[in-house]
Amino acid sequence: MRKTILVCLLISQPIFFLLFPVWLQLANYLHSLVIAVVWICISFASFVLSALFFQTKITVPIKLLHIFMAFYTLALLILLFFRPGGQSYGDVSLIPFETIAYYLKGNTAFLIAFYNLSANIGLFIPFGIYYCYVATKPRLKKLALIAIGSVCVIEITQFLTKRGSLDIDDLILNVLGVCLGYSIYPLMKKVFEMKRRDGSSVHEQ
Numbered sequence: 001m002r003k004t005i006l007v008c009l010l011i012s013q014p015i016f017f018l019l020f021p022v023w024l025q026l027a028n029y030l031h032s033l034v035i036a037v038v039w040i041c042i043s044f045a046s047f048v049l050s051a052l053f054f055q056t057k058i059t060v061p062i063k064l065l066h067i068f069m070a071f072y073t074l075a076l077l078i079l080l081f082f083r084p085g086g087q088s089y090g091d092v093s094l095i096p097f098e099t100i101a102y103y104l105k106g107n108t109a110f111l112i113a114f115y116n117l118s119a120n121i122g123l124f125i126p127f128g129i130y131y132c133y134v135a136t137k138p139r140l141k142k143l144a145l146i147a148i149g150s151v152c153v154i155e156i157t158q159f160l161t162k163r164g165s166l167d168i169d170d171l172i173l174n175v176l177g178v179c180l181g182y183s184i185y186p187l188m189k190k191v192f193e194m195k196r197r198d199g200s201s202v203h204e205q
Helices: 002-018 020-029 033-054 062-081 098-104 110-122 125-134 140-160 168-191
Strands: 058-061 192-195
Touching: 002 020, 002 033, 020 033, 020 110, 033 062, 033 168, 058 062, 062 125, 062 140, 062 192, 098 110, 098 168, 110 168, 125 140, 125 168, 140 168, 168 192
Parallel strands: 058 192
Antiparallel strands: none
């Protein structure tokens, strides 16, 4: 366990601080909370990789996972709905892959393009993982339907409150992120085992 934590710190912290100017730019574009979210994501990803390398397995109370996801969801909603002023919202794009192609062609600053593409996927990965841990019988089709419905609500609410644009590409990327979380769940299960209050495994038959 100590080796896992040490390697995690040696990988994650230099990466985070070397790219700190980038995180500051993102904070100006989005919200200062993005710095904390990025730190958590980099640290967590490094920890998982280290744990897989050293074959470290950790038992976590399922209640702790619920609490973490509640705070993570709150942080994500703040990023989505409380952005700095002076930005123009209210556009509607219902043509699939139009916005994605716009970013890939370099029509905007690289940092903004990179964030809008990668973050729209990456920030939703935890929800796919969470679903697999809490669902009795995880099914990708069911997860995709839940994700589509949830993201549609977010997109429409952003548009109606003028906190964002209504873009079908955001839906595509967000749902892709959730499904990606579903696909990497087997790796996460090798590191984190969720336990109920009585000590039994969440998916114990």
